[in-house]
Ligand code: 5AD
């Protein structure tokens with residue numbers, strides 16, 4: 514037997530890319546590749562890229578440039594680009610960076626083993642199709658190795674919403690839901706391998722409408738309820754959702770499904786009806802606020818998270834003020850905000866940009882408010898007892914860290930044996946991005 518070849522994977526962007534990177538590493542495992550955390554010893558470097566904003570895509574090119582010395586030191590080193598930049602730019606990547614041996618899109622990575630054969634024979638390999646077959650059905654089985662206590666599971670991919678700023682419908686393709694039986698099977702398998710918390714992933718996860726075990730179409734709420742029946746699975750989360758797909762049974766599940774955690778990422782992007790319309794969001798700010806009220810009625814302690822874009826083409830001071838008002842009304846426990854980034858091929862890319870200095874000032878103002886709200890939500894946890902799923906050792910000796918129901922990172926002094934356990938913790942301190950507590 515020859516020594517295993519080493520694979521180094523770098524993941525950019527969203528949680529689905531994290532999930533895809535794990536699957537790609539498993540697929541390359543069948544070709545004798547073993548993962549390494551040390552890029553310098555790699556035989557194959559795979560960049561799993563993100564195209565959502567210009568910065569994310571440019572980062573990939575600058576990282577690629579930095580691989581040159583490694584390639585010069587080891588001419589046998591193979592370099593691959595996967596993910597959404599691969600999908601969007603395809604051949605162009607090999608033109609800009611001739612070092613690249615392999616380009617694979619998010620819907621074809623089950624073909625990686627065959628592509629690697631070509632690459633190892635000294636050829637280039639490129640596959641950015643949207644194939645007929647389901648990649649998940651063609652991926653190699655994962656084996657029975659232990660997994661970290663919290664895992665992702667992709668249940669739905671792609672998007673049919675076509676928000677005017679967004680590349681996802683082009684890079685990830687049309688909305689597709691995976692059959693429930695497969696997902697339940699995979700969830701049981703994850704639990705057998707030590708997983709206690711599963712985050713169901715999809716670009717538009719609450720639009721899930723997969724084939725159920727009974728042959729009927731199941732929505733996300735039904736899938737969650739069935740998953741909640743799995744012994745040993747203690748926590749379920751899902752991300753990312755669109756307000757227009759937040760149906761009644763899913764709202765109800767937040768109130769009556771004990772395993773569904775009280776955290777919801779529900780992006781609104783803007784608080785201005787004019788901008789929401791220009792974004793093709795198909796809801797108003799009032800619709801969103803009414804929806805939040807209904808979800809909070811079902812689950813009053815829910816921690817709400819969101820995404821905002823500032824400086825969307827045409828955004829005026831009054832539009833931005835409406836966003837600030839909405840944020841004040843909702844009160845987010847956590848939120849992400851981004852400067853609008855024109856993406857080639859999207860409808861908004863044709864429209865005139867807002868002045869950059871204005872956008873910067875707005876982003877600062879919004880981020881200051883969101884940080885203040887996040888801090889207030891954290892501070893309000895002090896003195897409360899939460900349940901923490903411990904995932905790993907903390908940065909300090911003797912410390913363990915995990916996540917509360919509300920997805921707050923929580924550190925305690927405690928033994929290694931806490932890993933994979935859910936324990937009660939009294940919160941004693943709120944730090945910049947985490948909480949400290951003591952075991953009850
Ligand atoms: N520019 C800036 N932010 C964007 N997002 C998506 N597309 C763009 C873009 N073109 C943000 C949205 C989305 C999150 C994942 O990224 O807020 O919810």
Ligand code: SF4
Nearest residue numbers: 526527563564565597
């Ligand atoms: Fe980035 Fe979207 Fe692709 Fe995720 S799906 S990696 S967020 S472009």
